[in-house]
Amino acid sequence: MNRRLYHAAAIAAEIAVPLAILAAWQLWTVQAQDPKFPRLSTILVEFQELWLFSQFELHVVPSLTRIALGFGIAVVLGIALGIPLGLSRWGRILAMPHIEWWRAMPPPALLPISIVLLHSIGNRQKVAFIAFFCLFPILLNTIDGVRGIDPTMIDTARSYGVRSFERIRRIVLPAALPQIFAGMRTSLSLAVIMMVLTEYFSSTSGVGYVLLISKNTFQLAPMWAAIVLIGLLGYLLNLLLILVERRVLAWHRGWRAATAQ
Amino acid sequence: MAAPGVASAETVSGETQPAFGTVAARLAPVLATVASITAALGLWEFVSRAGLISEQDLPAMTTTFQELWSMMHTRAFWAGFGQTVRGWALGLGIATALAVPIGILLGSSQFALRAFRVPIEFLRPIPSAALIPLLFLTLGTTLQSEVFLAAFGAFWPLLVQTIYGVRDVDPVALDTARSFGVGRFERLYRIKLPSAVPYIATGLRISSAVALILAFTAELFMGVPGLGQIMNVAESFGLTVQVYALALATGFLGLAIYVVFSAIERRALRWHPSQRVST
Numbered sequence: 001m002n003r004r005l006y007h008a009a010a011i012a013a014e015i016a017v018p019l020a021i022l023a024a025w026q027l028w029t030v031q032a033q034d035p036k037f038p039r040l041s042t043i044l045v046e047f048q049e050l051w052l053f054s055q056f057e058l059h060v061v062p063s064l065t066r067i068a069l070g071f072g073i074a075v076v077l078g079i080a081l082g083i084p085l086g087l088s089r090w091g092r093i094l095a096m097p098h099i100e101w102w103r104a105m106p107p108p109a110l111l112p113i114s115i116v117l118l119h120s121i122g123n124r125q126k127v128a129f130i131a132f133f134c135l136f137p138i139l140l141n142t143i144d145g146v147r148g149i150d151p152t153m154i155d156t157a158r159s160y161g162v163r164s165f166e167r168i169r170r171i172v173l174p175a176a177l178p179q180i181f182a183g184m185r186t187s188l189s190l191a192v193i194m195m196v197l198t199e200y201f202s203s204t205s206g207v208g209y210v211l212l213i214s215k216n217t218f219q220l221a222p223m224w225a226a227i228v229l230i231g232l233l234g235y236l237l238n239l240l241l242i243l244v245e246r247r248v249l250a251w252h253r254g255w256r257a258a259t260a261q
Numbered sequence: 262m263a264a265p266g267v268a269s270a271e272t273v274s275g276e277t278q279p280a281f282g283t284v285a286a287r288l289a290p291v292l293a294t295v296a297s298i299t300a301a302l303g304l305w306e307f308v309s310r311a312g313l314i315s316e317q318d319l320p321a322m323t324t325t326f327q328e329l330w331s332m333m334h335t336r337a338f339w340a341g342f343g344q345t346v347r348g349w350a351l352g353l354g355i356a357t358a359l360a361v362p363i364g365i366l367l368g369s370s371q372f373a374l375r376a377f378r379v380p381i382e383f384l385r386p387i388p389s390a391a392l393i394p395l396l397f398l399t400l401g402t403t404l405q406s407e408v409f410l411a412a413f414g415a416f417w418p419l420l421v422q423t424i425y426g427v428r429d430v431d432p433v434a435l436d437t438a439r440s441f442g443v444g445r446f447e448r449l450y451r452i453k454l455p456s457a458v459p460y461i462a463t464g465l466r467i468s469s470a471v472a473l474i475l476a477f478t479a480e481l482f483m484g485v486p487g488l489g490q491i492m493n494v495a496e497s498f499g500l501t502v503q504v505y506a507l508a509l510a511t512g513f514l515g516l517a518i519y520v521v522f523s524a525i526e527r528r529a530l531r532w533h534p535s536q537r538v539s540t
Binding site: 006009010011013014016017018021036090093094095096097098100101103104105106107108109110111112113115116117119189192193195196197200208211212214215220223224226227230231234235237238 | 290293294297298301314318319371372375376377378379380382383384386387388389390391392393394395397398399470473474477478481482489492493495496501504505507508511512515516518519
């Protein structure tokens with residue numbers, strides 16, 4: 001009985017706390033009357049008018065396309081480079097200094113460079129920028145994942161005459177996937193940040209652009225609506241990746257649950 | 262009983278015989294690493310000098326390092342460097358001071374964790390870059406903006422790691438302590454906190470990088486004084502060599518922070534079961 005009561009209270013709290021936070025926000029903004037902090041209700045109305053869905057195609061679609069392309073390129077390259085590097089000690093010795101350097105470099109420091117080097121920050125440069133910085137977490141995690149494989153497994157496959165391509169597809173890649181997904185989660189949140197930052201530069205579309213323009217013209221409700229939108233995009237993209245991961249790694253969780261018992 | 266004897270004889274001969282070979286085997290990777298870095302720097306020099314990319318767009322490696330060297334003799338550079346490091350340190354410090362206690366609190370209580378799960382899951386993926394326009398209007402181009410941005414970004418990875426760490430406590434150790442009558446506070450201090458330390462160290466490594474990114478972003482985009490702001494000015498005046506030299510400086514700063522914090526992480530992990538050689 002006590003247990004049931006506890007569960008009911010926990011569920012109630014799970015619903016009540018977010019609502020209480022929203023209510024506090026609304027009450028505070030009503031009371032503060034500060035133009036910089038418009039009422040939550042005003043922001044939500046603005047959000048609905050702008051983003052559901054009159055401006056959606058104009059600004060959200062380009063932003064999502066940039067993230068999808070940049071992130072997609074990073075995933076493909078990260079795995080394609082990470083597997084051979086994970087398998088080859090000399091490859092790692094030669095490549096690691098460069099990987100460590102670029103991973104430690106704060107990405108915004110390269111934005112002015114890409115303006116100088118590539119003369120502009122057009123759509124292609126934005127995608128390249130996102131892809132470049134999303135690459136490193138995926139690459140490093142792929143290398144780690146491949147290195148963590150039990151060598152007996154690869155040796156066994158080799159002695160059974162499994163060809164190298166098959167070995168990679170059937171043993172190396174699946175075994176490294178949990179780590180690869182961990183890298184992808186880090187990269188995805190980087191991708192959203194990079195998307196917003198690159199859209200602050202020379203853009204005509206995208207949610208980062210809308211955010212900057214509404215700030216520059218002191219349209220505060222649209223600015224807040226854009227912040228809410230970007231937060232929501234970050235949340236939903238993260239959720240999407242978790243769902244994909246659950247599907248792809250279903251076997252892995254089953255295996256771990258089985259070995260844990 | 263013959264088998265171990267044979268094995269040890271093998272290892273002895275294996276260790277004593279190729280003394281020169283082991284030195285070479287140890288030296289070769291170091292040489293390869295140095296060669297690899299040299300080759301990359303040489304390629305940079307060549308691409309620029311040969312005009313594959315014009316020197317206006319990509320100054321030669323030697324020119325850039327010379328510029329960095331001469332910048333390092335100016336007071337303005339070190340002032341900017343100090344401001345960037347200050348923004349980073351304050352942001353990371355505030356994030357740590359908040360995230361670790363809150364993480365311990367939320368990790369210790371299933372109820373509290375469930376109550377705050379939804380707000381955390383919603384706030385965590387918010388890209389801090391989206392807060393820049395808001396900070397422009399509220400705190401302006403001040404140190405507070407930079408610190409807020411860095412702290413906001415650094416807070417979440419650290420919070421999540423701390424919660425994981427506290428929840429990963431060995432339940433047997435906790436139950437044992439409880440049955441020996443160890444008090445709540447003592448259990449926290451002696452069992453939960455030590456076993457969360459490796460997780461917190463990992464969180465610190467991630468957050469230290471995030472805090473630097475955001476401190477630099479605040480300087481570059483908002484004009485808060487620091488390396489990022491100097492870089493922004495250099496870029497708008499078309500001082501290409503300076504832009505590259507500053508990017509190098511920022512890269513070295515990032516590398517230094519990474520090296521220090523991953524050393525801390527390794528130290529904190531040393532006693533952890535995952536690091537034991539034989540498991």
